[in-house]
Amino acid sequence: MDPTNLKKTGFASLSTMADAMAGFLARVQPAGATEEVHIDASLGRVLAEAICARWPVPSYDKSAMDGYAIQATDSFGASVQKPCVLRLGGGIVIGDEPAMAVSRGVAIKIATGAMIPPGADAVIKIEDTELDTDGTTIRLYKQVAPGGNIIRSGEDYKEGHLVLPAGRKIRPQDVGVLATLGMTRIKVITRPVVAVFATGNELVELDGLHHDTAGLVDPRTAGRCKMVDSNRHAIGAFVSIAGGVVTRAQILVDDERAISDAIISALTACDMVITTGGTSVGERDFIPSVIGKDHEILYHGIAMKPGAATLLGTGQGKPILGLSGFPVAAEIGMLYFGMPAIRKLAGEMVLDPRVRVRARLADAVAVKGFGITRLLRVELDHDTSTENDLPRAIPVKLSGAGMQRSMVESDGFIEIPPDIEGYEAGDDVVVVLHPC
Amino acid sequence: MDPTNLKKTGFASLSTMADAMAGFLARVQPAGATEEVHIDASLGRVLAEAICARWPVPSYDKSAMDGYAIQATDSFGASVQKPCVLRLGGGIVIGDEPAMAVSRGVAIKIATGAMIPPGADAVIKIEDTELDTDGTTIRLYKQVAPGGNIIRSGEDYKEGHLVLPAGRKIRPQDVGVLATLGMTRIKVITRPVVAVFATGNELVELDGLHHDTAGLVDPRTAGRCKMVDSNRHAIGAFVSIAGGVVTRAQILVDDERAISDAIISALTACDMVITTGGTSVGERDFIPSVIGKDHEILYHGIAMKPGAATLLGTGQGKPILGLSGFPVAAEIGMLYFGMPAIRKLAGEMVLDPRVRVRARLADAVAVKGFGITRLLRVELDHDTSTENDLPRAIPVKLSGAGMQRSMVESDGFIEIPPDIEGYEAGDDVVVVLHPC
Numbered sequence: 001m002d003p004t005n006l007k008k009t010g011f012a013s014l015s016t017m018a019d020a021m022a023g024f025l026a027r028v029q030p031a032g033a034t035e036e037v038h039i040d041a042s043l044g045r046v047l048a049e050a051i052c053a054r055w056p057v058p059s060y061d062k063s064a065m066d067g068y069a070i071q072a073t074d075s076f077g078a079s080v081q082k083p084c085v086l087r088l089g090g091g092i093v094i095g096d097e098p099a100m101a102v103s104r105g106v107a108i109k110i111a112t113g114a115m116i117p118p119g120a121d122a123v124i125k126i127e128d129t130e131l132d133t134d135g136t137t138i139r140l141y142k143q144v145a146p147g148g149n150i151i152r153s154g155e156d157y158k159e160g161h162l163v164l165p166a167g168r169k170i171r172p173q174d175v176g177v178l179a180t181l182g183m184t185r186i187k188v189i190t191r192p193v194v195a196v197f198a199t200g201n202e203l204v205e206l207d208g209l210h211h212d213t214a215g216l217v218d219p220r221t222a223g224r225c226k227m228v229d230s231n232r233h234a235i236g237a238f239v240s241i242a243g244g245v246v247t248r249a250q251i252l253v254d255d256e257r258a259i260s261d262a263i264i265s266a267l268t269a270c271d272m273v274i275t276t277g278g279t280s281v282g283e284r285d286f287i288p289s290v291i292g293k294d295h296e297i298l299y300h301g302i303a304m305k306p307g308a309a310t311l312l313g314t315g316q317g318k319p320i321l322g323l324s325g326f327p328v329a330a331e332i333g334m335l336y337f338g339m340p341a342i343r344k345l346a347g348e349m350v351l352d353p354r355v356r357v358r359a360r361l362a363d364a365v366a367v368k369g370f371g372i373t374r375l376l377r378v379e380l381d382h383d384t385s386t387e388n389d390l391p392r393a394i395p396v397k398l399s400g401a402g403m404q405r406s407m408v409e410s411d412g413f414i415e416i417p418p419d420i421e422g423y424e425a426g427d428d429v430v431v432v433l434h435p436c
Numbered sequence: 437m438d439p440t441n442l443k444k445t446g447f448a449s450l451s452t453m454a455d456a457m458a459g460f461l462a463r464v465q466p467a468g469a470t471e472e473v474h475i476d477a478s479l480g481r482v483l484a485e486a487i488c489a490r491w492p493v494p495s496y497d498k499s500a501m502d503g504y505a506i507q508a509t510d511s512f513g514a515s516v517q518k519p520c521v522l523r524l525g526g527g528i529v530i531g532d533e534p535a536m537a538v539s540r541g542v543a544i545k546i547a548t549g550a551m552i553p554p555g556a557d558a559v560i561k562i563e564d565t566e567l568d569t570d571g572t573t574i575r576l577y578k579q580v581a582p583g584g585n586i587i588r589s590g591e592d593y594k595e596g597h598l599v600l601p602a603g604r605k606i607r608p609q610d611v612g613v614l615a616t617l618g619m620t621r622i623k624v625i626t627r628p629v630v631a632v633f634a635t636g637n638e639l640v641e642l643d644g645l646h647h648d649t650a651g652l653v654d655p656r657t658a659g660r661c662k663m664v665d666s667n668r669h670a671i672g673a674f675v676s677i678a679g680g681v682v683t684r685a686q687i688l689v690d691d692e693r694a695i696s697d698a699i700i701s702a703l704t705a706c707d708m709v710i711t712t713g714g715t716s717v718g719e720r721d722f723i724p725s726v727i728g729k730d731h732e733i734l735y736h737g738i739a740m741k742p743g744a745a746t747l748l749g750t751g752q753g754k755p756i757l758g759l760s761g762f763p764v765a766a767e768i769g770m771l772y773f774g775m776p777a778i779r780k781l782a783g784e785m786v787l788d789p790r791v792r793v794r795a796r797l798a799d800a801v802a803v804k805g806f807g808i809t810r811l812l813r814v815e816l817d818h819d820t821s822t823e824n825d826l827p828r829a830i831p832v833k834l835s836g837a838g839m840q841r842s843m844v845e846s847d848g849f850i851e852i853p854p855d856i857e858g859y860e861a862g863d864d865v866v867v868v869l870h871p872c
Contacts, residue, residue: 036651039642043673057840059656059663066718094690094720095637097660111718113638113761115661126718156839163844171872172677172770173843176670176763179642180663180840185651201531202549206475206615215472215621220495224533225551227495227616234612237479241608254530282502282547282562284530325549327612334608355791355869356818358826382792390794403592404493404616407609408599433791436607 011281011301014308016418017336017373020299024312025340027298028319030347031271033190039178042170045188046243046348051164054181056154061116065149068107068129068138069120072146083139088131092117107138116150123149167349169243192244192345195266196232198251199259199278199286200325203229205251230404231276231323231330235338238331241435242339243346244272254278260290267295267316271345274338277325280309287311287322295320303418304373307332319345327404332375332413335434354412355433359393361414366422373418377410378431393431410434447717447737450744452854453772453809456735460748461776463734464755466783467707469626475614478606481624482679482782487600490617492590497552501585504543504565504574505556508582519575524567528553543574552586559585603785605679628680628781631702632668634687635695635714635722636761639665641687666840667712667759667766671774674767677871678775679782680708690714696726703731703752707781710774713761716745723747723758731756739854740809743768755781763840768811768849771870790848791869795829797850802858809854813846814867829867846870 015023034048063069070086078084091109092098098117102108107124108117116123128142157163163181164174170186178186204226209217219226229251236246248266252259259278266273278287279300288311291297295315300322302310306329311322319341323330340351359380367374378393396410412433416422423429451459470484499505506522514520527545528534534553538544543560544553552559564578593599599617600610606622614622640662645653655662665687672682684702688695695714702709714723715736724747727733731751736758738746742765747758755777759766776787795816803810814829832846848869852858859865
């Protein structure tokens, strides 16, 4: 055997992570379907159309304070030593239209939020006034400028102003402004529908096994070498956070024909297909051959760890994501490829909203070999964050793509670039936070 | 009038924000009720009990690679120049128990994830071997140490190991490990149930108005001075993100008796009561008098802006949160008091999970007057974040507690402490990110 050929049974070449992400997402097109939901079900959904102000917000001039509506000139020169005196002309009940107008020398009592009466151009705060004992005149102890303590109609949004763009993921404060604009139903993008298939004869379905009264299942009752297909449940949760929904999830037997049929059928019914397992280059790794024959492989073999065996493809114009069967590699594939693809299918503006925070590395990290992006799982210790220092990033000391614990016990990744050999303890690093 | 008394109609004194937060939360007790949900409905819920590994994970020794299971000593000294030769003793199908054992001089073909056969103590990668043409012997071109390429049973979790603590909010990767542990149903804390009451005669219910075929409502059809009670919808969304659920939401007329009755009834049926409006010191601000008479006021008047008129109380052992009617002040009250209280009711470990990121302030910010914590809304411009600099924090140039836009267009707050007069452009600041 020619020793230079020894490695050739692995991946012939690896794509960079950046190329794979960009190239895969470039081939994902928004699914386009929309639906209407009640405003109280709109949180976290993606707006299908831009929202403009249907009227000025607020829709009328209102008082910002409890006080008296006056003509500002009537307060000019007023001080504690030399108050101005105005006649009390009545009061305005909040929610009612003012029944009277303010004229020179007249003050009308007004509550915060009540409509400014005609003729008034300022509100003087109640703290800056005193009502005489007979209740007919008030003294002003301060002067107030024209427009003082008045919230103008349109101060928040002018009529027609763009309030929220299409593709915006709706936040709680957005729900508030949609209500202010009188929208009971919101037009949103329909959640992308995802199929999740697992391959691997060692897998059993959690819901397919006998469970005891506490809902507990022991996969070993199906055989000493059996384990639960846990990936489908984790992937379903990641899909949900990205705004999609898993409508079919199934274990496929290690048979090319069965895998081919299941994927073709799912591509017709769903917006995206995700598989786990069988993406490597072993003889029973059928995903690459099936996708290569029936559809199109965009990337297979990516210079990242964990996740090198990820396959990115497309079929019937829809994204196909072939994840490793190893839980951590599968989860990383979801975070870097799956969730951005679902967000693009959903027409969302931001494809990867994960937060990046600076941190100080607690321990030295050494990396073996160049050319691969390493996704180091770290825990953030916020207790060490002071005004003068960053939170500590503590590497989770568990290697291996199979270690679920490294994802469960970490807060995020340090993305170690391919050209870096490692970091020193105390280095300033960026941590990409896991979604939660 | 004694000029020193001029301000006395406002709040007599203000509590610090830190005192109010700590003192209010100290009085909130976990509601305690639990329920079981299917694992696929457990994302984002709070674990009611600690989860320990019910068996070692993985539950059997397995191969980390495609290759051959061998006795490591059989590979000692192997090199490309001087390969060791072993007899092929068969193969192991993944998911099946090995039918044969490995003895000296024998190699058994094994796929990634398959169970290590008895007698073997290492796996040699297929890339480091060659099968002879007659298919009966393999040559090893490398040596492998005992334990090499074997994932040991219990390497991820030993039996009995604490996997997830009680009070943990379940993340996608946690769902995966719960599935691995064979848990079909998960015991979680019941969502805290919240009542939301609005006071203010200017308010109308979005769902109570006539809406056109597009679901649009114009509150001005109910009167020129009317506006939608938008706070209830935004608050409902914040409650939902914190893990609670709003079960009653209602506009109350400005009548002490009606407000008193509604709050007493809600405290019996719900875990928490939130009100909006009527918390200031005006003559129609009934919330303080009602809470003070029927229940207990913990804090009223807080040295923060927006949100100074927030009232924090307790009744029937349950938290009462009196928010300003101004949308931004109400939303800030939810972020700093309401959501942490809901999380504590739900038994969650982390009461305020908002992320804090460092940023560089784009514009100078001046603050008038000492003694008040200012919550400056800022937008983060990530495009300016480089390896050597922080993202820019751009103040949203909209003052006023009524401006919904300042929350809609911002990514977070700079919390300007009471003893700071402002910041210079270019200052290194911390931004507390809004939840999304």
